[in-house]
Ligand SMILES: Nc1nc2c(ncn2[C@@H]2O[C@H](COP(=O)(O)OP(=O)(O)OP(=O)(O)O)[C@@H](O)[C@H]2O)c(=O)[nH]1
């Protein structure tokens with residue numbers, strides 16, 4: 120996209136006003152809230168799903184307590200660790216002694232939630248169908264998730280003539296049998312302990328297409344990079360939006376005298392790149408989580424990170440130098456950006472936008488390639 124395309128997107132002819140508008144739009148993208156309610160019977164796997172969605176393990180700090188004994192007894196909100204305006208609500212299922220159907224309807228403020236996920240680890244029951252109908256009445260979307268699929272596959276694999284697709288198909292049909300009354304909705308089969316498998320990606324795709332543009336952006340930003348397919352999804356979204364920080368960073372670029380040196384707002388670029396780094400799962404916490412899950416040393420995953428931009432982000436974030444960086448000097452993100460703009464000839468608004476767009480695209484592409492290599496090393500590239 121060139122400058123005139125970007126100006127058209129924000130609906131402004133005046134470049135200076137367009138920059139201000141682009142900043143506003145970036146802020147509003149950042150501040151949009153997404154409220155996902157997760158409900159289902161006790162032990163169904165609500166809390167484990169919420170933890171997985173937040174990229175946390177069940178034992179992490181701030182994770183939702185999980186267990187075989189009844190643990191969720193009141194509505195609890197969990198914010199996303201890096202995207203605090205994505206909220207997951209742990210809703211005890213209907214039918215629990217403490218949460219009878221009429222009390223549930225009274226207590227649950229339907230308008231709070233953008234969508235409902237109804238979880239079961241078995242067949243869906245009368246209460247699930249009842250709830251879906253109530254949600255339907257309130258004109259909200261609901262999605263059925265059949266969880267703990269890894270358990271089903273593990274036990275089925277013990278049998279002769281095991282065929283994974285066949286097992287999944289049988290579970291799906293079995294679930295659907297009880298959901299005819301609510302219009303035969305699609306049932307998403309997932310394992311909270313392996314989101315890269317089964318229907319999690321399909322669930323995210325479906326939610327994304329049902330949500331408004333801003334909310335779907337919040338959704339895709341917050342889902343963990345559990346597979347190569349999820350990484351590609353994030354890449355697509357980030358590339359689609361790159362024109363916005365590119366335009367927003369053209370601060371002072373539009374001086375009316377051609378030939379005057381222009382100013383690029385590095386704080387916008389830096390904030391955007393730091394956000395991408397988190398969203399792609401390149402931050403230390405996410406890599407540690409991935410290393411635990413895939414049983415690979417974190418140093419091995421980190422060795423897949425080759426781009427100067429990712430190293431510069433890590434360097435900018437680090438309070439102490441990283442072990443792998445002690446040997447080679449690494450630029451800060453600020454210095455790296457300076458060196459990129461030094462080679463670009465930025466004399467006017469068109470060139471300023473071209474330069475910020477190119478720098479952001481290249482940096483994003485480098486980070487995505489880093490994450491692709493990390494996934495390969497982790498064994499998640501299949
Ligand atoms: N194998 C496997 N176990 C799971 C999965 N999801 C949850 N579990 C286990 O199932 C048990 C119950 O999960 P929770 O997430 O605590 O269930 P819950 O719906 O929050 O239960 P309550 O809080 O009692 O309403 C825990 O022991 C989890 O470890 C999954 O996808 N796969």
Ligand SMILES: [Mg+2]
Nearest residue numbers: 166184190191
């Ligand atoms: Mg729970």
